[in-house]
Amino acid sequence: xxxxxxQSEYSDRLLNxxxxxxxxxxxxxxxxxxxxxxAPGTTGFRSRGAGERARLRDLGIVIGDLPTGxxxxxxxxxxxxxxxxxxxxxxxxxxxxxxxxxTGVTAILPRxxxxxxxxxxxADLTINGNGEFxxxxxxxxxxVLGGPILLTDTGSVGRVHDGGVQWALxxxxxxxxxxxxxxxxxxxxxxxxLNDTVGRHxxxxxxxxxxxxxxxxxxxxxxxxxxxxxxxxxxxxxxxTASRLVPAGPDDADGAWHVGVLVQANFGSRHHMIINGVSxxxxxxxxxxxxxxxxxxxxxxxxxxxxxxxxxxxxxxxxRLCRRATLAMGxxxxxxxxxSGDLAIAFSTGNETGPAAxxxxxxxxxxxxxxxxxxxxxxxxxxxxxxxxxxxTMEGRDGNTIHALPLDRLMDLxxxxxxx
Amino acid sequence: MRRLRDLGLSVGELPTxxxxxxxxxxxxxxxxxxxxxxxxxxxxxxPDIPRRYYAGRWSLDGGDDTTxxxxxxxxGALSTPIxxxxxxxxxxxxxxxxDYGFSHSAGLGEDEGWPPAVIAVxxxxxxxxxxxxxxxxxxxxxxxxxxxxxxxxxxxxxxxxSLAAFGVRAGIGNSSRVVDAxxxxxxxxxxxxxxxxxxxxxxxxxxxxxxxxxxxPTRRRAxxxxxxxxxxxxxxxxxRLAQRSFFxxxxxxxxxxxxxxGTIIAVSTTGLDDGLEGLAPGTVTARMTPEASxxxxxxxxxxxxxxxxxxxxxAAHNQRSTDGVPGLPVDAFRDTATR
Numbered sequence: 001x002x003x004x005x006x007q008s009e010y011s012d013r014l015l016n017x018x019x020x021x022x023x024x025x026x027x028x029x030x031x032x033x034x035x036x037x038x039a040p041g042t043t044g045f046r047s048r049g050a051g052e053r054a055r056l057r058d059l060g061i062v063i064g065d066l067p068t069g070x071x072x073x074x075x076x077x078x079x080x081x082x083x084x085x086x087x088x089x090x091x092x093x094x095x096x097x098x099x100x101x102x103t104g105v106t107a108i109l110p111r112x113x114x115x116x117x118x119x120x121x122x123a124d125l126t127i128n129g130n131g132e133f134x135x136x137x138x139x140x141x142x143x144v145l146g147g148p149i150l151l152t153d154t155g156s157v158g159r160v161h162d163g164g165v166q167w168a169l170x171x172x173x174x175x176x177x178x179x180x181x182x183x184x185x186x187x188x189x190x191x192x193x194l195n196d197t198v199g200r201h202x203x204x205x206x207x208x209x210x211x212x213x214x215x216x217x218x219x220x221x222x223x224x225x226x227x228x229x230x231x232x233x234x235x236x237x238x239x240x241t242a243s244r245l246v247p248a249g250p251d252d253a254d255g256a257w258h259v260g261v262l263v264q265a266n267f268g269s270r271h272h273m274i275i276n277g278v279s280x281x282x283x284x285x286x287x288x289x290x291x292x293x294x295x296x297x298x299x300x301x302x303x304x305x306x307x308x309x310x311x312x313x314x315x316x317x318x319x320r321l322c323r324r325a326t327l328a329m330g331x332x333x334x335x336x337x338x339x340s341g342d343l344a345i346a347f348s349t350g351n352e353t354g355p356a357a358x359x360x361x362x363x364x365x366x367x368x369x370x371x372x373x374x375x376x377x378x379x380x381x382x383x384x385x386x387x388x389x390x391x392x393t394m395e396g397r398d399g400n401t402i403h404a405l406p407l408d409r410l411m412d413l414x415x416x417x418x419x420x
Numbered sequence: 421m422r423r424l425r426d427l428g429l430s431v432g433e434l435p436t437x438x439x440x441x442x443x444x445x446x447x448x449x450x451x452x453x454x455x456x457x458x459x460x461x462x463x464x465x466x467p468d469i470p471r472r473y474y475a476g477r478w479s480l481d482g483g484d485d486t487t488x489x490x491x492x493x494x495x496g497a498l499s500t501p502i503x504x505x506x507x508x509x510x511x512x513x514x515x516x517x518x519d520y521g522f523s524h525s526a527g528l529g530e531d532e533g534w535p536p537a538v539i540a541v542x543x544x545x546x547x548x549x550x551x552x553x554x555x556x557x558x559x560x561x562x563x564x565x566x567x568x569x570x571x572x573x574x575x576x577x578x579x580x581x582s583l584a585a586f587g588v589r590a591g592i593g594n595s596s597r598v599v600d601a602x603x604x605x606x607x608x609x610x611x612x613x614x615x616x617x618x619x620x621x622x623x624x625x626x627x628x629x630x631x632x633x634x635x636x637p638t639r640r641r642a643x644x645x646x647x648x649x650x651x652x653x654x655x656x657x658x659x660r661l662a663q664r665s666f667f668x669x670x671x672x673x674x675x676x677x678x679x680x681x682g683t684i685i686a687v688s689t690t691g692l693d694d695g696l697e698g699l700a701p702g703t704v705t706a707r708m709t710p711e712a713s714x715x716x717x718x719x720x721x722x723x724x725x726x727x728x729x730x731x732x733x734x735a736a737h738n739q740r741s742t743d744g745v746p747g748l749p750v751d752a753f754r755d756t757a758t759r
Contacts, residue, residue, distance in 0.1 A: 142711060143656045179711050249701030312703060316496040316655040354711075359652070361706045366495045367530065368702035 053222060053392055054407060056385045061276055061414055063385070064378030066371075069243035072382075073219040074260030076243040077308040079111040079349050082262065083214030084225030084239070085206040093293070094196055094397040101201045102194040102396040105160055106225030106239055107210035108149040108262060108306055110347050116146035116168065116175050116182035119354040122347040123315040125322030127329070131302050131341010132157055132188050138181035139345070143315030144353050146180035148211060149345065151226030151239075151264045151304050153191040156202035161186045163207025180354040187343060189266035189302035191229025193289060194396025219262065222390030226304075229396060230266035232387060233273035233281055233333065234288050235405040236394050237265040240387025244375035246311065257311035257350075259375040261325070264304040265387040267340055272333035275385055275410065278417045281333060284409055292399020301340035303329060305380060311372055312350030312363050321346040324373045328380030421574060422737075424620075424730045427754040431621050431668075431730070432723035434716075437596035440727075442605030443569045444596040445648045447689055450607065451567035452578030452592070455554030457546040457742075460513055461578030461592060462563040463607060463646045464501040465687045470524055470533035472499040474691035474706075476658025478666060480675065483683035484642055485510050485540035491530065492537070492685070496655025497692060499531045501564065502646050502685055504579040504609060507540035508548040509555035514538050516560025539683050541609050543640035545582050545743055572607070575735030582741065583611040584639070585674055585733065586618040587632040588748040589741050593732030597720035601713040602651030602690075604720040606665065610674055610732035612641025617673030620730060620757045626673060629756045631749060643669060643682035645728075647721055652707030653688040657714065662686040665721030672726040686721075 056063070057072065069076025084106050090099035110120040122145035124136050134157065135147050147168070152160045164184025168175040175182040191197065210225065219241045223229075227238025243260035270288065273281025305325045313321070322344040329336065336342045351361045364372070393404040424430065425440065437444025447467035453460055465473055475498045479486070485507055488498055500521070505513040517536030521528050528534035544551060563578070572594050576582070580591025590610035597604050615634055618626030626632065647665055662684040669675045675682065693705040709717070737747035 141660070143654065251701075254701040312700070314496070314654055314656075314706065316494075320494060353708075357708060357710065359707060361708065362700060362703045363706040365702050365704045366497060 053390050053404070056382055056389050059389065059407060059411055061419070063276060063382040064374070066244040066246060066375055066378055069245055069258050069260065071218050072243050073241040074108070074243060074262040074306065074308050075216045075219055077258045077260045077310050077349060080260065080308045081109045081112070081214035081216055082219045083107045083210040084220055085210040086224045086228050087201055087206065088228065091395065096196060097199045099196050099199065100397045101196055101199070102229035102394060103153040103156060103191050103202055104225045104228040105202050105206050105210045106151040106227065106264065107214050109211070109214050110145065110308065110349055114168070114171050115148060116172070116178060116180045118356065119144045119146040119180045120347040120349055121313065121315050121318060121351060121353050122345060123318035123322060124343065124345040125319060127326050127342035127344060128336040128340040130339050131343050133185055133343045133345065134161055135183035135185040138183055139185070144180055145185065145347050146354065147182045147184040149306055150184050150186045150207060152186065152188055152202050153195055153197060153226065153229060154188045155197040155200040157186050157188045159200055159203045160207050163204035166204045167208050167211050185345060187264065187304040189230055189264055189304060189341065193400050194394060194402065195229040196397060221386050223392055223394055227264045227387060230264060231289065231402045232265040232384065233268040234270045235388055236391040236402045237387040238391050239264055240383040240385065240390065242379040242382035242386055244379045246371040246375040257309060257372065259307065259309040259311065259372055259379055261376065261379040261383045262306045263380065263383045263387060265384050267301045267303045267342070268334050272335060274331065274333040276414070276419050278413060278419050280410060280413055283413050284406065287403040287406065290401045301337050303334065303340070303342045305344040307344065307346035307376055308349070309372065310349050312361065313348040314363050317364060317366065317369065318346040318348055320369060321372065321376045324376040325380045328377045328384070331381050332384050421735050422750065424727055424734055427734065427750065429620060429754065429757050431727040432719065434597040434599060434720055434723055437598055437603050437605065439571065440595055441572045442594045442596060442607045442648055443572055445603050445605045445650050445689060448605065448648050449567035449569045450572045451563040452573060453559040453563035454581060455559055457550045457554045458506045458544050459578045459581045460503055460505045460555055460559050460563055461580070462501050462503050462567060463648065464567050465648050465689055470499045472497045472531040472692055474653060474655050474658060474688045476655050476662050476686045478659060478662035478684050480679065480682040482681065484542045484681050486683050487514055488535045488537035491535060498537055500533045500536050503536065503538045504541050504644050505538050505555060506544040506551040507542050508552040510538050510540050512552065512556035513560055516557035519557055520560065520564055537685065539644045539685065541579050541644050542642035542680060543611050545639060574731055576739040576741060579609055580732065582743055583609060584635055584745045585610045585613040585729065586626060587615040587634055588733060589736035589739060589745050590732045591736050593728035593730065593735065595724040595727040595731060597724045599716040599720050601709050601717050602649050604647065604649045604717055604724055606645055606647045606721060606724040606728050608645045608725055608728040608732065609643055610729045611643055612679050613674040614676060614678065617676055619671060619673045623757055625753060625756045629752055641679045643674060643679065645684040645725060647684060647686040648689065649717065650689050651709050651717055652690040654691055654706065654708045657709060658686040658688055660714065661717055661721050664718035665725050668722035668725030669729065671722070672729045674729050
């Protein structure tokens with residue numbers, strides 16, 4: 001039997017980093033030096049073991065036209081850091097308060113400084129409101145994000161919020177007295193099919209661990225952090241990320257902006273599932289979630305989208321990026337059903353804001369945003385798909401099991417439809 | 421033409437600009453035009469040819485018909501004069517502004533006067549058929565040809581013709597305030613309001629002033645306002661200025677539970693420097709006001725809105741009206757407000 005997500009509790013991102021570092025060393029013989037220790041995605045088919053997971057690009061499946069950043073991750077936006085705390089404990093029947101536990105928290109920090117000291121412009125979009133993103137009042141009022149972004153499971157929102165507040169107060173006892181609000185932006189999706197939701201297992205210790213381990217460079221994907229217990233299109237999913245380089249002007253010398261996306265994916269019906277235009281969900285109709293007992297609640301629907309860019313955007317322009325993410329959802333087959341909490345937040349590191357704001361800002365001309373729109377759509381689509389290809393089969397509470405997307409069958413399909 | 425301050429009254433403690441008018445904000449011009457019935461008023465928030473400026477909006481209950489809404493909400497920027505027109509004439513007035521835009525650019529780009537921003541003012545007491553027929557391209561041309569930064573006529577003029585509030589003739593009013601962050605100018609269409617709610621600087625004048633008769637309940641009560649500032653505000657900050665300035669309309673008693681709807685558009689003449697290419701390709705220079713300086717602007721907007729409504733009543737008190745609504749008894753009003 002496949003033991004799901006075999007990594008030990010907090011080592012996922014370490015493993016991932018080591019892997020990437022090795023790959024980087026190998027590739028750096030041929031590739032020019034990259035600003036971060038990340039390998040460009042390899043292309044072309046290679047055989048892989050049954051349980052081995054991969055990123056979409058490693059399978060030779062390329063979404064869109066724009067190049068990716070060095071890590072093909074949200075961390076390609078300079079300053080952005082991601083950390084996960086992954087909780088996988090116990091098997092067997094649900095005992096509320098004990099487990100089994102299949103959850104965690106993913107922390108995203110826009111800059112290296114505490115966010116309330118060096119905030120970013122931000123905006124959000126409620127695509128479908130059956131979910132939670134705390135802390136949006138200050139973001140909408142001031143267009144400024146001064147708290148960490150924390151993604152977790154539905155039951156843990158209050159405790160994760162508390163963890164974010166404790167983290168802020170431990171750094172600045174007067175964090176709440178300044179002009180910029182440090183209120184954490186906590187998003188959730190519903191992991192109840194695998195996880196002890198009622199037990200609320202993510203607390204301030206786990207939040208602090210995720211925030212303190214947050215780092216630039218490669219980002220662990222799949223069954224990690226807040227995405228640990230999640231599923232998409234009835235396959236195992238979770239956290240996924242991707243990035244794009246976006247031309248800043250007509251000439252190469254104009255350089256490029258980075259746009260990175262991180263998603264926590266927990267949505268979609270199998271028969272709607274589309275990968276790079278191929279209706280994979282109509283071809284792979286087996287491997288549906290299996291119930292160990294009759295007690296489990298059906299899987300829920302939700303997608304959390306975090307968009308980061310170093311392009312100098314104002315809040316109203318960031319809201320345009322949020323809207324573009326909905327187009328990417330549609331390309332994967334999402335319908336944003338009534339039960340979905342489909343929520344997006346976007347931030348820009350391209351300007352200082354808050355008390356440190358310059359009187360005069362350089363901002364993108366509104367008419368020059370089309371490439372950024374393209375980048376957001378491509379990166380969001382790829383991030384969603386990475387959350388699927390990276391996630392392993394997982395057994396959770398009551399023996400409930402969600403299967404991984406079988407990569408060998410996916411590859412066969414893509415070959416058959418000429419998409420790879 | 422008399423104004424509130426000519427009666428020895430004022431609103432709030434902040435100083436006004438030199439003319440106590442929306443045109444105290446540099447580069448802003450206002451023009452009016454009239455048709456056989458009704459009229460339109462135009463606020464031009466740039467000195468010469470169309471250029472992009474940041475804009476924000478707030479509306480009560482969603483507001484009435486407002487064109488350019490999509491661009492206003494998505495880009496937070498406009499490049500057009502802002503027109504106030506009776507609801508049935510919105511399309512014809514819009515068309516008139518296309519003529520204006522075409523005169524500057526056949527391409528009608530988003531920074532060349534497109535799309536026209538026309539705010540529908542509901543409740544102009546004339547048959548819709550007449551208003552529709554009376555106002556269009558000719559009135560837009562007339563209003564634009566008379567725009568000036570030397571003075572703003574108030575009361576029963578432009579879109580203010582036939583408007584009434586607190587049971588008396590009202591119409592166009594305007595006012596301004598100066599704070600550290602910049603000058604705030606407002607122009608309001610005063611329309612609606614129960615007589616007993618009329619309030620000046622917190623004094624319930626409407627309850628003490630005899631002889632004000634409520635308007636017939638069939639009369640629709642909607643307001644519109646344009647706020648302009650030279651404080652550098654971003655689109656989201658302008659949304660907030662529009663919303664906070666609304667408090668002045670509530671304080672003076674113009675807006676209450678009988679009000680049908682209303683729209684406020686707020687504009688910054690300095691937030692966006694579209695002509696100056698930024699340091700990086702594809703960027704422009706934007707300016708913002710620190711959070712700590714915003715409250716003073718909010719107070720300025722609200723106070724100016726309150727005073728603009730009172731200016732409309734006082735200006736209109738001895739102006740001709742077509743539908744027999746009486747004018748404000750100015751002397752009794754002053755005595756009541758100062759007693």
